[in-house]
Amino acid sequence: EAAVTQSPRNKVTVTGGNVTLSCRQTNSHNYMYWYRQDTGHGLRLIHYSYGAGNLQIGDVPDGYKATRTTQEDFFLLLELASPSQTSLYFCASSDAGVDTEVFFGKGTRLTVV
Amino acid sequence: GDSVTQTEGLVTLTEGLPVMLNCTYQTIYSNPFLFWYVQHLNESPRLLLKSFTDNKRTEHQGFHATLHKSSSSFHLQKSSAQLSDSALYYCALNNAGAKLTFGGGTRLTVRP
Numbered sequence: 001e002a003a004v005t006q007s008p009r010n011k012v013t014v015t016g017g018n019v020t021l022s023c024r025q026t027n028s029h030n031y032m033y034w035y036r037q038d039t040g041h042g043l044r045l046i047h048y049s050y051g052a053g054n055l056q057i058g059d060v061p062d063g064y065k066a067t068r069t070t071q072e073d074f075f076l077l078l079e080l081a082s083p084s085q086t087s088l089y090f091c092a093s094s095d096a097g098v099d100t101e102v103f104f105g106k107g108t109r110l111t112v113v
Numbered sequence: 114g115d116s117v118t119q120t121e122g123l124v125t126l127t128e129g130l131p132v133m134l135n136c137t138y139q140t141i142y143s144n145p146f147l148f149w150y151v152q153h154l155n156e157s158p159r160l161l162l163k164s165f166t167d168n169k170r171t172e173h174q175g176f177h178a179t180l181h182k183s184s185s186s187f188h189l190q191k192s193s194a195q196l197s198d199s200a201l202y203y204c205a206l207n208n209a210g211a212k213l214t215f216g217g218g219t220r221l222t223v224r225p
Contacts, residue, residue, distance in 0.1 A: 033212075035215075040122070040217065041217060042119075042203060042215050043158070043203060043215040043218075044215070045212065058212075059214075098145075098208060099163060101160045102213055104157035104158050106157050
């Protein structure tokens with residue numbers, strides 16, 4: 001089964017702080033994604049990438065940057081964290097193709113106080 | 114843009130009763146793929162099943178769903194709910210690329 005590893009698993013930061021969430025996948029998938037999960041909103045796509053150096057904007061990108069440094073590594077950056085960004089963040093990966101399965105990491109719970 | 118609607122946010126059932134979770138979608142593309150993902154408590158979402166061709170039933174782990182393009186629906190069903198089915202269920206859509214659009218989710222609680 002595909003392996004997607006996120007770090008840290010939990011993070012608390014202050015309003016205005018900088019946060020970097022890390023994700024590594026070891027299954028040679030082309031696509032990687034960052035989602036946030038909030039009650040009442042489900043899973044919402046922040047950014048995604050189809051290869052090293054590529055970045056695509058998702059549905060809720062405001063306040064987030066992302067960078068794909070290698071095939072395996074995808075980072076989510078919050079440069080001026082706000083309480084509205086308190087959420088559970090999932091990284092995911094998949095092969096290309098409309099019928100392909102997406103594999104999720106275990107999530108990072110971020111709290112902005 | 115694409116959208117997926119799951120009308121029930123919370124569904125509570127008694128064990129042994131049938132399950133039906135609704136999913137409808139909107140897309141301009143003629144050949145979308147629909148998926149159901151399940152997320153148990155303190156776990157990450159994982160694929161439960163995915164659509165095939167129009168009007169063809171797909172099954173996995175006792176659940177089944179049929180893509181109906183005529184009504185833009187992909188409802189999830191199971192004949193008899195089990196306690197272990199309690200989870201958050203997401204319907205999702207993919208059309209022209211690898212970007213999944215998720216619905217808002219339905220939390221299913223099965224009681225003894």
